[in-house]
Amino acid sequence: ADPCHDEGGAPRGCVPGLVNAALGREVLASSTCGRPATRSCDASDPRRAHPATLLTSAAGTANPLCWRSDLLHRAPLNVTLTVPLGKAFELVFVSLRFCSAPPASAALLKSQDHGRSWTPLGFFSSHCGPDYGRLPVSDDGPAGPGPEALCFPAPQAQPDGGGLLAFSVQDGSPPGLDLDSSPVLQDWVTATDIRILLTRPAILGDTRDSEAPVPYFYSATELQVGGRCKCNGHASRCLLDTQGHLICDCQHGTEGPDCGRCKPFYCDRPWQRATVREAHACLACSCNGHARRCRFNMELYRLSGRRSGGVCLNCRHNTAGRHCHYCREGFYRDPGRALSDRRACRACDCHPVGAAGKTCNQTTGQCPCKDGVTGLTCNRCAPGFQQSRSPVAPCVKTP
């Protein structure tokens, strides 16, 4: 079954499956223990190392191996975890499982431009005002009409000493917004990178650690970024390209990492994101097989009732017109051939002496004949006329 086309082959909106977009991705941690080595952490010894790769390697084991920050003796106690997702994803949730006590204060941010700029998705603190200048989240959710970064309670410490920081994109979004119809929501859930700022530890040390060190540190495992590879409704899966970049397997005449534009010849109408109800496939220009390129003209599109705006470029085979649907000057349609035939347009071949010009009727092929001349190409004298010696008046009345 093809998720992007129905049984009859008609396009329909399709989306990749929900995945952990962070799985296997490199995590950039601003602080990791083991350099220099301590008794409990040695970056050069795999048995005692706690690298950030443990955050996104296969997760869910009963005895997880944990990333650990360096010991933090004094303020600032900020540690940043950054996960480049490789391409745009549409987020559903983000979670981070802590091996030690979860932080008392943290912020979740996203980038939509591969780390050049960052915007907050949510804050987590028991002191929202002092920490982030925000009010704690109310039961009503966002106050405004659109999604916004709210301040949620800090994750609770669990009996095992750990805790879970969990965020759902719905948490910051007003109810009733529909992803298909809300560009604001589409923007809200789109991310190329995720960053978690751990800004204040809750307690001292790691309760699992036999050393029970006094200085602060963070320790976590299983960073999950639940989401769908963003393909704007035009692909059901993402693939690695030849350079190892993750890209959508675009359908519906679209292309680009996120299927965010129409393919060069598929510009008969503007690109649109697919919805559940409408595939909004990019349509190929109608050039009757005589052109390889076309461009979109908004004015023609409006005039056509928003049906067709493609204009064929460089019509070949002696054709012309917006759809290469008629013959260029000096050629006429051969009625015995289909419009898509390479030889659909025949040369007028008007006689250099008998014809008054080189351009024939584009439908019938009739050349304009001088007085007394006849024939499709004006190559004969009409009945009652005979050839003269004058090229200006090639046929004269028979005496």
Add this chain to the structure above:
Amino acid sequence: EVMPTLDMALFDWTDYEDLKPEV
């Protein structure tokens, strides 16, 4: 009646050299 095609060899281009088509 099917008339013969124009015979280019019969035309006298003396005064119309500039109109003479390239063959």
